[in-house]
Amino acid sequence: MLHTVNKSPTERNTLESCLQHLKKGAAVLLIEDGVYGALKGTSATKMVEQALKNHPIYALYPDIEARGMQDRVIDGIKLVDYSGFVDLVAEHPSVQAWL
Amino acid sequence: MTEATGGIEMEEDTSGKIKKFLYVNRKAPYGTIYALESLEVVLIAAAFDQDVSLAFIDDGVYQIAKGQHTKPIDVKNFSPTFRALEGYDIEKLYVEKESMDARGLKEENFIVPVKVISAAEMTDLMQSQDVVLSF
Secondary structure, eight states: OEEEEOSOTTTOSHHHHHHTTOOTTOEEEEOGGGGGGGBTTSTTHHHHHHHHTTSOEEEEHHHHHHTTOTTOBOTTOEEEOHHHHHHHHHHSSOEEEEO | OTTTTTTOOOOOOOOOOOOEEEEEEOSOTTTSSHHHHHHHHHHHHGGGOOEEEEEEOGGGGGGGBSOOOOGGGTSOOOTTHHHHGGGGTOOEEEEEHHHHHHTTOOGGGBSSOOEEEOHHHHHHHHHTOSEEEEO
């Protein structure tokens, strides 16, 4: 299962809730304001780094760049472009969008 | 006078008391329209020569982060507009330290000069206003 998250972790608990519902083999893709969850040095960083030990986490680079966060991404989070987004959707049997 | 204004009585004396306006920005840019709408209202209000301050708290601090490149998501990058506010005599920009710290941001990461204040100081700033507008 691919989980997408589009809300900032410092505004909603969407990311936290998503990370609590990951089964083995699940991946997370951060998009839109969800990319704030990919950053170093925030109040959400520890939670995300913990999840990263068991699950691949991706972030949509155009959304990172739009927000000026390109130098702040947690090591180990993989950056994808729009075609990478499509590939992830195609690779996983299903998608759950956390809003 | 009333003929020229379509029968509406226009207030001739526009020199009334200057009020203190605070615009409170709490949302990240781009994910929602709040940040851009706030900036639009600030620019409109600038024409009325009031005493304007801007506050950035919670995810609102992300609005003034340096290095925004929005071309890849095909939306307008409005962050440079914050630098133009000085030209409208809007120079009081406040960032709440607690919000900034929780997001790993430092004063040098902002696109405009700001005053970093504590949540307690922000509370006093809010209390001292005539009008508070929240976005």
